[in-house]
Amino acid sequence: MSAMVLPRFIVTIITLYFSQCTGQLTLGPAEVREGEALVLTCKSTEPGGTYRFYSSNQGSKETYGIGTGSLRICRSEPLQGYILECDFDNWIFNLTISLPVHNQVIFCERNMGRGQLMSINVTIFVQVPVKRITLSTPRKIDVVSGNIFTFTCKTFGSRPVADILWHFNSTTFSWNNSVVSHNDKKFDVTSTLTLTFTRKDQGKVVYCSSNIVGELPLQSTKTFLNVLFEDSGRYSCTISNSAGSSSGFINVNVQKKPFPPPVIQVVCKTNFAFISLTSSFLGIEGKQTLQYSKIDDVYENATVEVLNKTQPEINIYKVLNLSPGTEYTFRILVSNVYGITSSKRHKCSTDIDAQTERMKNCEMESIIGGTLGGIVFIIILLVGVTALYKSRKQRIDKGKSVTTNRKQDVSYVDQVLPSSDHSYQGFSTSISKETMNTNTYEKMEECHEREKGSEYMELTHPCKREEDEMSKTVDTGGMYSDMK
Structure with missing residues (x-):
C-alpha cells in the first residue's frame, strides 16, 4: 500500500512544481464582426521565453509572429495580414489579423527552454449581421374581416442564427415556427404568422424585424391593412337552361366611410409646421384634407406642401403661412362616397419670431426702466420735501425763540419804576x-x-x-x- 501511495505523492509534487514554474498562459478574444480586424492577446504570468503565433494545417505549422524575450526580438508577417506587437516589460503579445477567417484555429506557444513548452489555442468566430429581410405581402392588402391571413418573413445569410420578431401595430411578439437552413456557413431563417382580423384593425400595420446579438434590428417593409366586411369576396353567377349553362364572376368589396390615417408627429416652427401621417385606404372617390384651427374650433383648410417621402407608407406635409407665437390645432379629414371622418386632434405652438421677441424685450426693458426711474424720482422728491420741511421748521422754531427773548426785554421796560429810578x-x-x-x-x-x-x-x-x-x-x- 505504501508503495502505491508514494508514486502518487511524487507525481503530485512534480505537477505542482511545473505548474508554478511554467505559469499561466491566456489567449483571446476570438469573436469579431465581419469586415473588422481581430486582435488576439497572448499573455503569461511567467516572464521570459519565446512566444510564437501559428496555425496548424494537416500537421504543418504556419508561423505568423515570433517574440524572443532574451534578445527582445519581435517579428511578424505584415504582408500576409499579420502584425505582432511585443511588450517585453509585461510579457504581453498582440497579434492583429487583418482578415480573420471564420473557424480558423490560432495557437500561441511559449518555449521556456529545457523542454518547458506550453501552448494554447482559440477558434475564430466571425459574426455576420442580418443584411436582408423580406415580407411576403405587398405594402397594402385587402383582408376580409373574420378570415385567416398568413404572412411570411425571411432573413438571409446571418451568423449566428437570427431572431425574427413580428410587429402588429404597437404590439411586438415572437413566433416560434422558424425554419433554419444553411447557406455557405451562414443561416437563412423563415417565420410565418397567421392572424384573423376585424374591422377594428382597419389601417393597422404588420411588419417583421430581425437581428443577431449585439446588432441593431433590421426591419422589413410595412403592410397596411384594408379590412373588408364579411360579405366581401369573389362571387360567381351561373345561368342555365335546356341548351346549357354559363357562369360569371364578380369581386364584391363592401365598404363604408373611411378610417382616418393616424398622425405620427406634429412639429411647429416659426411660421410653418411639419405633419407626418401614415397612409390610409380611402375607398371610392376618397380624399383627405389637412385643416388647422387657432381659436374656438373654427377650422380652415391649410396650405400644404408635400415633401419627399422618406418611407412609402408615410406622408410628410409642410403647412405654410402660419403666424409666429400662436397655438394651432391640426386634424385630418378623410372622405369618400360613404361619408367623412376626422382624425384625432394634435396641438403645437409656433415659435416666436426673433425680431418680435427683440421688440418685446425692448418694450419690457423700457417699462422696467421707466418704472425704476419713476421710483427714483419719487424717492428724491420725498427726500427734498422732507429736507425743506425740516429746514422751515427749524427757522420757525428759531424765530419763535428770538421773539420770546425780545418779549422778555419789552416786559422789563414796561415795569412801573419808582420816581427816583424812572x-x-x-x-x-x-x-x-x-x-x-x-x-x-x-x-x-x-x-x-x-x-x-x-x-x-x-x-x-x-x-x-x-x-x-x-x-x-x-x-x-x-x-x-x-x-x-
Whole structure:
C-alpha cells in the first residue's frame, strides 16, 4: 500500500512544481464582426521565453509572429495580414489579423527552454449581421374581416442564427415556427404568422424585424391593412337552361366611410409646421384634407406642401403661412362616397419670431426702466420735501425763540419804576432848550405809553425805534454839553 501511495505523492509534487514554474498562459478574444480586424492577446504570468503565433494545417505549422524575450526580438508577417506587437516589460503579445477567417484555429506557444513548452489555442468566430429581410405581402392588402391571413418573413445569410420578431401595430411578439437552413456557413431563417382580423384593425400595420446579438434590428417593409366586411369576396353567377349553362364572376368589396390615417408627429416652427401621417385606404372617390384651427374650433383648410417621402407608407406635409407665437390645432379629414371622418386632434405652438421677441424685450426693458426711474424720482422728491420741511421748521422754531427773548426785554421796560429810578429821570438836565422846543420828550413819553398796552409786541415797533433814535440824540447832546 505504501508503495502505491508514494508514486502518487511524487507525481503530485512534480505537477505542482511545473505548474508554478511554467505559469499561466491566456489567449483571446476570438469573436469579431465581419469586415473588422481581430486582435488576439497572448499573455503569461511567467516572464521570459519565446512566444510564437501559428496555425496548424494537416500537421504543418504556419508561423505568423515570433517574440524572443532574451534578445527582445519581435517579428511578424505584415504582408500576409499579420502584425505582432511585443511588450517585453509585461510579457504581453498582440497579434492583429487583418482578415480573420471564420473557424480558423490560432495557437500561441511559449518555449521556456529545457523542454518547458506550453501552448494554447482559440477558434475564430466571425459574426455576420442580418443584411436582408423580406415580407411576403405587398405594402397594402385587402383582408376580409373574420378570415385567416398568413404572412411570411425571411432573413438571409446571418451568423449566428437570427431572431425574427413580428410587429402588429404597437404590439411586438415572437413566433416560434422558424425554419433554419444553411447557406455557405451562414443561416437563412423563415417565420410565418397567421392572424384573423376585424374591422377594428382597419389601417393597422404588420411588419417583421430581425437581428443577431449585439446588432441593431433590421426591419422589413410595412403592410397596411384594408379590412373588408364579411360579405366581401369573389362571387360567381351561373345561368342555365335546356341548351346549357354559363357562369360569371364578380369581386364584391363592401365598404363604408373611411378610417382616418393616424398622425405620427406634429412639429411647429416659426411660421410653418411639419405633419407626418401614415397612409390610409380611402375607398371610392376618397380624399383627405389637412385643416388647422387657432381659436374656438373654427377650422380652415391649410396650405400644404408635400415633401419627399422618406418611407412609402408615410406622408410628410409642410403647412405654410402660419403666424409666429400662436397655438394651432391640426386634424385630418378623410372622405369618400360613404361619408367623412376626422382624425384625432394634435396641438403645437409656433415659435416666436426673433425680431418680435427683440421688440418685446425692448418694450419690457423700457417699462422696467421707466418704472425704476419713476421710483427714483419719487424717492428724491420725498427726500427734498422732507429736507425743506425740516429746514422751515427749524427757522420757525428759531424765530419763535428770538421773539420770546425780545418779549422778555419789552416786559422789563414796561415795569412801573419808582420816581427816583424812572428811566427818564435825568433827561431834564441833559436836554437842551432846542430839544424841548421840538417836543421830542413828549413823543418819547407818548411812545412809552403805547408800549404799556402791548408788552408782547415785537421790538421793531416804530415807537421803539424813535425812542432809540432819541436816546442817541440825547447822548450826543450830553456829550456836547460836557465838551463845553
